């Protein structure tokens with residue numbers, strides 16, 4: 267087998283990083299000899315997640331540019347140029363067959379450098395409303411892979427578009443629910459509620475989840491595992507402590523800063539409460555998990571509303587608008603669903619029907635085709 271090299275880039279939030287890691291892992295499984303390198307920024311979540319996933323990581327500079335000229339923007343422009351120079355040199359050194367970009371600021375300089383060097387590029391857009399980086403980069407890419415066909419409307423006409431769905435990590439595609447529940451000590455009939463914001467947490471969801479903690483902390487057979495997001499963890503625990511809630515004595519409630527191995531938690535959950543980022547929803551539907559979704563209202567073009575609707579319209583999820591989110595509202599929705607196992611299993615079935623586990627293989631095929639020229 268040929269020892270091809272690939273460069274993967276995409277960063278800032280988990281929503282860009284995990285699809286990139288999924289493709290990297292899929293490529294590695296298909297081409298075990300291949301070498302795969304990840305280019306990201308030192309400040310993004312990728313600097314933490316990529317080394318944990320076992321891929322060599324190179325940090326370059328990148329910055330988001332605004333339309334108007336300010337001193338800050340000039341500095342950003344300067345960093346972007348430095349990032350472009352670093353990416354250009356690294357690509358020269360690594361000489362990959364293909365560069366794969368999944369959006370976020372950092373994909374800008376890396377894909378541009380690939381184009382300057384004549385290296386084929388595939389980009390993947392996760393949302394129905396494409397981010398600025400991918401809108402610009404789709405002009406330079408040999409292939410622009412989409413999760414939603416609707417995204418094509420916002421791309422330049424010369425973009426070469428393929429609809430693949432969103433690539434989900436193999437560890438999530440292959441996880442076994444029974445095994446995961448057993449490992450967590452859950453008995454048959456126990457209910458696991460899993461809650462988190464997006465990859466960076468969400469203070470609005472943290473606040474509402476406190477009501478679930480107050481209510482469920484002394485309920486037998488109901489478990490609640492919540493990730494606050496790295497930045498909110500300490501303050502969240504302090505606030506609970508100030509209320510006199512001692513979690514040490516409550517084995518059914520567990521608070522994490524972040525779920526590093528979310529596959530088991532997602533698979534084991536009976537109901538998931540989260541935002542409506544595209545990667546999370548692709549994972550929920552591949553696993554067929556029912557959810558209460560609270561779309562982040564400030565996402566570009568309100569794309570999380572669109573993502574959430576796609577599940578809610580088919581009966582796979584219930585949506586609570588962020589503006590209407592309170593602890594009481596969330597608790598009453600959770601209680602209603604837990605009291606209706608038939609509805610939960612119907613939601614689970616509809617959710618699974620929406621899953622596109624084949625997206626990963628489609629993307630790996632496309633990358634290999636590009637690599638072959």
Ligand SMILES: CC(=O)N[C@H]1[C@@H](OP(=O)(O)OP(=O)(O)OC[C@H]2O[C@@H](n3ccc(=O)[nH]c3=O)[C@H](O)[C@@H]2O)O[C@H](CO)[C@@H](O)[C@@H]1O
Nearest residue numbers: 279280281284392464465493524525528543544545546565
């Ligand atoms: C606020 C905002 O604009 N968010 C965007 C961002 O979100 P964000 O990064 O939050 O979005 P996603 O929901 O798409 O992805 C989160 C990823 O992090 C993982 N995860 C999350 C929490 C945790 O504790 N552990 C863990 O592993 C999830 O399994 C998932 O793979 O990128 C997504 C993809 O472009 C967009 O759809 C979102 O709208």
